[in-house]
Each structure stands twice: as C-alpha cells, then as structure tokens.
Amino acid sequence: MPRRKRNRKKKVQGFVLPLPFMAGIVFASALALGYIRLGTDCDRLGQDLKALETANRNLSRRLLTEEYRWSRMNSAGNLEEALWKHGMVMGIPREDQIVRIVPGERAQGREDRVSEAPLLAQALRHE
Amino acid sequence: MNENAVQWRLTLAGVGLGLAMAGLCARLFVLHLGAPELWGGNGSNFAEEQPAVRGRIFDRNGQRNAMALDVAVKDVCADPFVVTSDDRASCLVSRLAPLLEMTEDAVAQRIFSRPGSRFAYVSRRVPEPVADRIAAESLPGVFFRDTILRRYPQGSSMGHVIGFVNYEGVGSAGVEQRMERFLRGAPGYLESSLNAKRQELVGRRAQHIPAVAGADVHLTLDQNIQHRIERILEDTVLRHRATAGLALVQRVRTGEILAMASWPFFDPNVFVESTPEQRRNRAIAFNYEPGSTFKPMVVAAALNEGLVTPETLIDCENGVWHYLNRPLRDVRPNGMLSVTEVVAKSSNIGTAKIGLRLGDRALYRYLRAFGFGERSGIDLPGEERGILHPVERWSRLDASRISIGQAVSVTPLQLLNAVCAIANDGILMRPHVVREIRGADGATLFEARPEALGQPIRAETARTIAHMMRLAVEEGGTGHRARLDDYETAGKTGTAQKVVDGVYSGTDYVASFVGFLPVENPEIGILVVVDEPRAEGYYGGLVAAPAFRAMAKETALYLDVLPTRYRLAQRP
Incomplete structure (x- = not known):
C-alpha cells in the first residue's frame, strides 16, 4: 500500500496555539469582561439609587414645607382673617337657622307622627 | 489548519486578552487607586447619624389640622476664603443681603468675622423658597446645609397644650414633652465612603439603617x-x-x-x-x-x-x-x-x-x-x-x-x-x-x-x-x-x-x-x-x-x- 503523502503546503510553520489553551484564554477573558460589566452595572445602580434617594429626600422636604403652608392657610384664625379682609364674618348657624328632622320620624308611620304632634307642641309650649 | 486560521485565532486571543486586561486594570485602578485620585482628592470613609422626622401633632379632626410638624429649612453658609478670593465679594454681600432680609453690614459681619476660617453661618433656618432663590444666584463660596425646624402652624393657639421643643429638638413642654418617646422616632445610621467631590459612593456603603419617622399624636382637642x-x-x-x-x-x-x-x-x-x-x-x-x-x-x-x-x-x-x-x-x-x-x-x-x-x-x-x-x-x-x-x-x-x-x-x-x-x-x-x-x-x-x-x-x-x-x-x-x-x-x-x-x-x-x-x-x-x-x-x-x-x-x-x-x- 503506497504511503500517503502529506501536503507540505498545509503544514503550519512556527508557533501553534493549541485549541484548549485558546479556549481557556477566551473563557478567562469572558469571565473578566463579565466581572467588569457587573461591576459597572453595580456602580450605575448605586448612582441611580443615590439619585432616587436624593429625589425622595427632596420630595419629603418639599412635602413638609407644603404641609406646613397648608396647615397655616387652613387654620381657624387664618380663615377668619381672610374672610375679614373681604368684609365677611363666618359663624356657626344659630338654632333658629337650623332645620332639624326628628330622628325616626320617617321610619314611623303617619299615625305615629300625628300622635307625636301634641308632645312636640307641649315641649315647645314648655319652652 | 492553515496559516490564516492560526492568524485569526491569535488575533482573537490577543484582542480578548487585551480587553480583559485593560478592563481589569481599569477596575483595579478604580477600586484601589480609585477615582478620587483621578479628580485630585482623597476618598474618605464616613459614618453619620441620620435624624428622624419628628411625628406630627393633630387635633381631633386628624390629618386636616396639624398643630405641630417639622419643616424643611436650610442654613445658608459661606466659605470666607473662597468669598474673599473672589473679586466680586462686595457684590456677593449686596446680592445676599436683600434675599435674607438682612443689612449688608450684618451679612459682611457674619462672613468675615473669622478671617482664615473656611466656614461661616450667614443665616440659619432659612425657608426653602428663599434658599432656592439664593441658590439660583450661584454665588461663589455660598452653600447650604439641610436642616429641620419644628413649627406650630396655629401660632399661639393651643400653645400651652402642644408645648414646644428646645434647640436640641427635645420636647420641653406640653404634649411635645409628655409624648417625646413616640414623637421623636428613631434616627438612622449610614456608614459609607465619599469621593473627592464629597459624593457618597453607594457601591461602597458599609451599613445603612434608615431613620424611622416619629409617630403622629392625635389630640382630643378641637x-x-x-x-x-x-x-x-x-x-x-x-x-x-x-x-x-x-x-x-x-x-x-x-x-x-x-x-x-x-x-x-x-x-x-x-x-x-x-x-x-x-x-x-x-x-x-x-x-x-x-x-x-x-x-x-x-x-x-x-x-x-x-x-x-x-x-x-x-x-x-x-x-x-x-x-x-x-x-x-x-x-x-x-x-x-x-x-x-x-x-x-x-x-x-x-x-x-x-x-x-x-x-x-x-x-x-x-x-x-x-x-x-x-x-x-x-x-x-x-x-x-x-x-x-x-x-x-x-x-x-x-x-x-x-x-x-x-x-x-x-x-x-x-x-x-x-x-x-x-x-x-x-x-x-x-x-x-x-x-x-x-x-x-x-x-x-x-x-x-x-x-x-x-x-x-x-x-x-x-x-x-x-x-x-x-x-x-x-x-x-x-x-x-x-x-x-x-x-x-x-x-x-x-x-x-x-x-x-x-x-x-x-x-x-x-x-x-x-x-x-x-x-x-x-x-x-x-x-x-x-x-x-x-x-x-x-x-x-x-x-x-x-x-x-x-x-x-x-x-x-x-x-x-x-x-x-x-x-x-x-x-x-
């Protein structure tokens, strides 16, 4: 059987990088790049977190200021003063300005209400 | 394997290794030599207590009627060294005085009273809108410190019942005193590092316990x-x-x-x-x-x-x-x-x-x-x-x-x-x-x-x-x-x-x-x-x-x- 001749043109001249070694280097590089990527992401998230914390703090401070302003505005004294500036005075309605519906009147029948009438009249006379 | 393939493999390995090494070096630089050097300063660790917002006091109608609450205010501070090194120092005083409703002499007295100092209070507890107006002026050497002030929106009304807090923020009379343990809340704690711009490096935060706001007290009074x-x-x-x-x-x-x-x-x-x-x-x-x-x-x-x-x-x-x-x-x-x-x-x-x-x-x-x-x-x-x-x-x-x-x-x-x-x-x-x-x-x-x-x-x-x-x-x-x-x-x-x-x-x-x-x-x-x-x-x-x-x-x-x-x- 004739000996198979090697193609001299295909023979690699000089240093050859073995495939397993090459794979190891690529894997290590990928790990290193992954680490860098994660580190960068952590830094960015930290910055985002800080920015959000700052925004939250600023909003909380603004909320405090606005709460204070609102409380000052709607205080009884301030409302009274504001009305006074416009020539108005607000008071609690007098008893004769109030229409009262006697509790239970609607639930009871007409006859019951008729029977209550003398009692009410008596009470008013008593007054 | 022909020569082209070997060449390609070598190039790929070289680029990969180069990138990884460059990235690692950069990371190493940031972590150990650190970015602060890049900005010309030294990084530093710090630990601080974060104050809790004091609880509010309401009347019997609840959230609508606050009788006592914290308000965000700012201390206006100045760096006299920066102010004096700037040619516009007198201009700064004249711009600051009307905003703070102070005389120019008073502002100048506050800033220049301690020559050589790098810190002076110009005005304390300034409302935030006023501080914002000052900040908009971008005055050199002027900066702010956030602080909290206890305020009573109803003024003297119910004053004897509500009481007040002293300058240390501790209730010293009335409900403020009696309910101190509920109102004061729990301060937070932060241990972390700063970069050269005095900004916190959140990634290097060692410990952070958030502050807990104080409880709200609702009164029986109307x-x-x-x-x-x-x-x-x-x-x-x-x-x-x-x-x-x-x-x-x-x-x-x-x-x-x-x-x-x-x-x-x-x-x-x-x-x-x-x-x-x-x-x-x-x-x-x-x-x-x-x-x-x-x-x-x-x-x-x-x-x-x-x-x-x-x-x-x-x-x-x-x-x-x-x-x-x-x-x-x-x-x-x-x-x-x-x-x-x-x-x-x-x-x-x-x-x-x-x-x-x-x-x-x-x-x-x-x-x-x-x-x-x-x-x-x-x-x-x-x-x-x-x-x-x-x-x-x-x-x-x-x-x-x-x-x-x-x-x-x-x-x-x-x-x-x-x-x-x-x-x-x-x-x-x-x-x-x-x-x-x-x-x-x-x-x-x-x-x-x-x-x-x-x-x-x-x-x-x-x-x-x-x-x-x-x-x-x-x-x-x-x-x-x-x-x-x-x-x-x-x-x-x-x-x-x-x-x-x-x-x-x-x-x-x-x-x-x-x-x-x-x-x-x-x-x-x-x-x-x-x-x-x-x-x-x-x-x-x-x-x-x-x-x-x-x-x-x-x-x-x-x-x-x-x-x-x-x-x-x-x-x-």
Missing part, C-alpha cells in the same frame, strides 16, 4: 372649639382688665378635653420670647381657692350621706354667723333656706353648716373621692395636685371654711372634672388630651379609652345636685347670666378672695363659673376662671358667667348638641 374659646376668653380678660384667665371644655361622659386655653397666650414658634409665667398652663398648674364653685361637691356629699335632703331648711342667720368666734358672711342676707336654695343663692353660711353636719372625716373622704388633693393623671406634664391637707391637720374651723372653698386649693382641671362627675351620674373620669397615637406606618400604637377613676356619689344624688345647679342658672340664681335659650344649663358661680401676704385681699379676686349642659343628658362641661378682674365687676356671675354662656353656646352648636326642646319631645 382646633375650632379652641379658637372660639380663646377669642371669648381673651375678650373677657381684656374687658375686665384681668391679669390672667383660663377656660376648659371637657366631654362629660369620656373625660376628653375639647379645649384648654390659658391667657396670656404664648407662641411656641418663638418660645424664647415668652416668660415662664406666660408659658404656664394655668388649667393644670394654677392652684387657687375655688370659692363657691366648690359648694356643689360639699352639698352632694351631705345628700349622698342622707344628712340633708333638697328640702331641708338651713338657718342662714340673716347674713352673719359667728362660728368659733369668727364671723362668716353671706353676700346677701338670707333667713331660712332650703338646701336647694342654699346652692342656688350660693349661701356661705348655709353651705358651712351643711359641711359641719357632714363632719371633718366624711368631708375629707368625699373631697378626696372627687379627686381633690391629687393629680388627675392627665397626659400633660406639670400638673399640680392642689392643696387639701390631711384631716389630722385641720383646725376646728376648717370644715366650715373648706365647705365654702376656702382653706383649700384646687387646680381648674380638678374642679371641672369633679363637676363633670356630678353631670356623669357621679362617675369621675380621667381627663385626657391624647386620643390616639399612630406610627409612621399607620399602625395604631395607642388609643385612649374612657377611664373611670371612681364614683364619689350615687347617680340619684348626682341628678339631685345637678337639678340644684340648674336653679343657680335660672332667674334669681347667682349664675343667671350663664343661662342659654336652647339648652338647660347647670352651673355654679365662684368669687374667691385671693390670699395676699397671708390674709384675704379686699381687692384681688378670682371670678369663676363652672357648669355643664344640657342638664337632662349632659355632654359638655365648661369652666371659666378670670384672675384679678379690675373693671366692670369682679363677681363670678358678672365676669365669668357671660363668658361661659358664649362658650357653651358656640360649643354646643358646633358639636350639634340637640337642644333641650327636642330631647323633651323625644322622650317616650
């Missing part, structure tokens, strides 16, 4: 009732040129305080500008001889013991009675009066005789049962206990004098609470001003419930004495000026001579009126005390009763207490 009570009290005090005055409104059935006013008022926002006397909450820290307002409790004790009935006749000696060779006088001479009339006409002689029938020990026992001589336990600091000496220290004369409200000192709160016990079928309630405490997360930490302290008299005795007190407000009674058109009111006037240098003064009086309404189903009790009225009379019936009437009318209408005629109509 801002609107308080406001009206304060206005009426101030009018009364000024009209009668009195030195001081106070008013209390209490819910009869629960012991809740709805209003607590003490004149002169003080503004907790500027508490340093007030005197200790102005800051004294007279409603709980004013010991005074109650005079005739004390009589209902003495008569109630005798009725409860069965020693007298409303119809029992008492000889009132035509105005002057000598007991143990010491004269006792009535304002108007009376002959034989029933016990009911003794109360209605406020006879000193009649009440002293009832007190003597009761005897020292029984009288003392009843007065203690009504809460005199001891603190009521209200949730406010600085409550006095009044003076009711042990019976062993009483002289033979004392029972006759204590019965008419002399030789005994009470606080206004004790007196109102005792009268409210009469209104509440004889049950003495613990007065309180805190209704509820809620944590920052909304959880209820404390909820006040009505607490009975005891029952000094039976319910029927209480109703009998309430009826007698109602007659005192009718025409012919000493307190007829307290009468209301729509509500049946019960009450008692008091005009007590003040003790000056150990003797009763002929010119200094304490005028008071205590009462409740409506008589048939009492809902609110009110006490008005005016100290040393000097114009338009000094009698309780003249000075305090009209104020009581105005307060009772407004409070009853505001709370929508059903008028008496409707109650009568609803009776089965």
Whole structure:
C-alpha cells in the first residue's frame, strides 16, 4: 500500500496555539469582561439609587414645607382673617337657622307622627 | 489548519486578552487607586447619624389640622476664603443681603468675622423658597446645609397644650414633652465612603439603617372649639382688665378635653420670647381657692350621706354667723333656706353648716373621692395636685371654711372634672388630651379609652345636685347670666378672695363659673376662671358667667348638641 503523502503546503510553520489553551484564554477573558460589566452595572445602580434617594429626600422636604403652608392657610384664625379682609364674618348657624328632622320620624308611620304632634307642641309650649 | 486560521485565532486571543486586561486594570485602578485620585482628592470613609422626622401633632379632626410638624429649612453658609478670593465679594454681600432680609453690614459681619476660617453661618433656618432663590444666584463660596425646624402652624393657639421643643429638638413642654418617646422616632445610621467631590459612593456603603419617622399624636382637642374659646376668653380678660384667665371644655361622659386655653397666650414658634409665667398652663398648674364653685361637691356629699335632703331648711342667720368666734358672711342676707336654695343663692353660711353636719372625716373622704388633693393623671406634664391637707391637720374651723372653698386649693382641671362627675351620674373620669397615637406606618400604637377613676356619689344624688345647679342658672340664681335659650344649663358661680401676704385681699379676686349642659343628658362641661378682674365687676356671675354662656353656646352648636326642646319631645 503506497504511503500517503502529506501536503507540505498545509503544514503550519512556527508557533501553534493549541485549541484548549485558546479556549481557556477566551473563557478567562469572558469571565473578566463579565466581572467588569457587573461591576459597572453595580456602580450605575448605586448612582441611580443615590439619585432616587436624593429625589425622595427632596420630595419629603418639599412635602413638609407644603404641609406646613397648608396647615397655616387652613387654620381657624387664618380663615377668619381672610374672610375679614373681604368684609365677611363666618359663624356657626344659630338654632333658629337650623332645620332639624326628628330622628325616626320617617321610619314611623303617619299615625305615629300625628300622635307625636301634641308632645312636640307641649315641649315647645314648655319652652 | 492553515496559516490564516492560526492568524485569526491569535488575533482573537490577543484582542480578548487585551480587553480583559485593560478592563481589569481599569477596575483595579478604580477600586484601589480609585477615582478620587483621578479628580485630585482623597476618598474618605464616613459614618453619620441620620435624624428622624419628628411625628406630627393633630387635633381631633386628624390629618386636616396639624398643630405641630417639622419643616424643611436650610442654613445658608459661606466659605470666607473662597468669598474673599473672589473679586466680586462686595457684590456677593449686596446680592445676599436683600434675599435674607438682612443689612449688608450684618451679612459682611457674619462672613468675615473669622478671617482664615473656611466656614461661616450667614443665616440659619432659612425657608426653602428663599434658599432656592439664593441658590439660583450661584454665588461663589455660598452653600447650604439641610436642616429641620419644628413649627406650630396655629401660632399661639393651643400653645400651652402642644408645648414646644428646645434647640436640641427635645420636647420641653406640653404634649411635645409628655409624648417625646413616640414623637421623636428613631434616627438612622449610614456608614459609607465619599469621593473627592464629597459624593457618597453607594457601591461602597458599609451599613445603612434608615431613620424611622416619629409617630403622629392625635389630640382630643378641637382646633375650632379652641379658637372660639380663646377669642371669648381673651375678650373677657381684656374687658375686665384681668391679669390672667383660663377656660376648659371637657366631654362629660369620656373625660376628653375639647379645649384648654390659658391667657396670656404664648407662641411656641418663638418660645424664647415668652416668660415662664406666660408659658404656664394655668388649667393644670394654677392652684387657687375655688370659692363657691366648690359648694356643689360639699352639698352632694351631705345628700349622698342622707344628712340633708333638697328640702331641708338651713338657718342662714340673716347674713352673719359667728362660728368659733369668727364671723362668716353671706353676700346677701338670707333667713331660712332650703338646701336647694342654699346652692342656688350660693349661701356661705348655709353651705358651712351643711359641711359641719357632714363632719371633718366624711368631708375629707368625699373631697378626696372627687379627686381633690391629687393629680388627675392627665397626659400633660406639670400638673399640680392642689392643696387639701390631711384631716389630722385641720383646725376646728376648717370644715366650715373648706365647705365654702376656702382653706383649700384646687387646680381648674380638678374642679371641672369633679363637676363633670356630678353631670356623669357621679362617675369621675380621667381627663385626657391624647386620643390616639399612630406610627409612621399607620399602625395604631395607642388609643385612649374612657377611664373611670371612681364614683364619689350615687347617680340619684348626682341628678339631685345637678337639678340644684340648674336653679343657680335660672332667674334669681347667682349664675343667671350663664343661662342659654336652647339648652338647660347647670352651673355654679365662684368669687374667691385671693390670699395676699397671708390674709384675704379686699381687692384681688378670682371670678369663676363652672357648669355643664344640657342638664337632662349632659355632654359638655365648661369652666371659666378670670384672675384679678379690675373693671366692670369682679363677681363670678358678672365676669365669668357671660363668658361661659358664649362658650357653651358656640360649643354646643358646633358639636350639634340637640337642644333641650327636642330631647323633651323625644322622650317616650
């Protein structure tokens, strides 16, 4: 059987990088790049977190200021003063300005209400 | 494998390795040599305590009416070194002064008072809008420090109840002091690193415990009732040129305080500008001889013991009675009066005789049962206990004098609470001003419930004495000026001579009126005390009763207490 001749043109001249070694280097590089990527992401998230914390703090401070302003505005004294500036005075309605519906009147029948009438009249006379 | 493939593989490995090494070097540089060097500074670790926002104080209507809360403010600071190295230093002062409402000299004094220093306060506790306007000017060397300031939006209203915090942010009076442990919250803690720009490197945060805001305190007091009570009290005090005055409104059935006013008022926002006397909450820290307002409790004790009935006749000696060779006088001479009339006409002689029938020990026992001589336990600091000496220290004369409200000192709160016990079928309630405490997360930490302290008299005795007190407000009674058109009111006037240098003064009086309404189903009790009225009379019936009437009318209408005629109509 004739000996198979090697193609001299295909023979690699000089240093050859073995495939397993090459794979190891690529894997290590990928790990290193992954680490860098994660580190960068952590830094960015930290910055985002800080920015959000700052925004939250600023909003909380603004909320405090606005709460204070609102409380000052709607205080009884301030409302009274504001009305006074416009020539108005607000008071609690007098008893004769109030229409009262006697509790239970609607639930009871007409006859019951008729029977209550003398009692009410008596009470008013008593007054 | 041909040469091209090898070449390609080598290139790929070289690029991969180069990238990885470059990245790792960069990371190493940031981590160990660090970015701060890049910016020309040194990184530093720091640890700081983060202050908690103090809890708010609301009135009984909750979130709508804040009585005390924290406000974000800023300290305006300057770096004198930077300011002086800038050619525009004088320009800076002239731009800063009007924004801070200060003179240019004052601003310059603050910045340049310590040459060589890198820090100076220009103005402290500046409102944020003002600080924002200054920041917009971008003044060189001017910077800000965030801080928190306790503010009281209602000003002087309810000031004695709310109290205030000192410069360290610690509650030093009123509810602020008593509820300090709930209000102060828990400070946070941060341990981390800074870059050269003094910015925190969040990635290097070692420890972070967030601050927990303080709990919110909800009071039983109502801002609107308080406001009206304060206005009426101030009018009364000024009209009668009195030195001081106070008013209390209490819910009869629960012991809740709805209003607590003490004149002169003080503004907790500027508490340093007030005197200790102005800051004294007279409603709980004013010991005074109650005079005739004390009589209902003495008569109630005798009725409860069965020693007298409303119809029992008492000889009132035509105005002057000598007991143990010491004269006792009535304002108007009376002959034989029933016990009911003794109360209605406020006879000193009649009440002293009832007190003597009761005897020292029984009288003392009843007065203690009504809460005199001891603190009521209200949730406010600085409550006095009044003076009711042990019976062993009483002289033979004392029972006759204590019965008419002399030789005994009470606080206004004790007196109102005792009268409210009469209104509440004889049950003495613990007065309180805190209704509820809620944590920052909304959880209820404390909820006040009505607490009975005891029952000094039976319910029927209480109703009998309430009826007698109602007659005192009718025409012919000493307190007829307290009468209301729509509500049946019960009450008692008091005009007590003040003790000056150990003797009763002929010119200094304490005028008071205590009462409740409506008589048939009492809902609110009110006490008005005016100290040393000097114009338009000094009698309780003249000075305090009209104020009581105005307060009772407004409070009853505001709370929508059903008028008496409707109650009568609803009776089965």
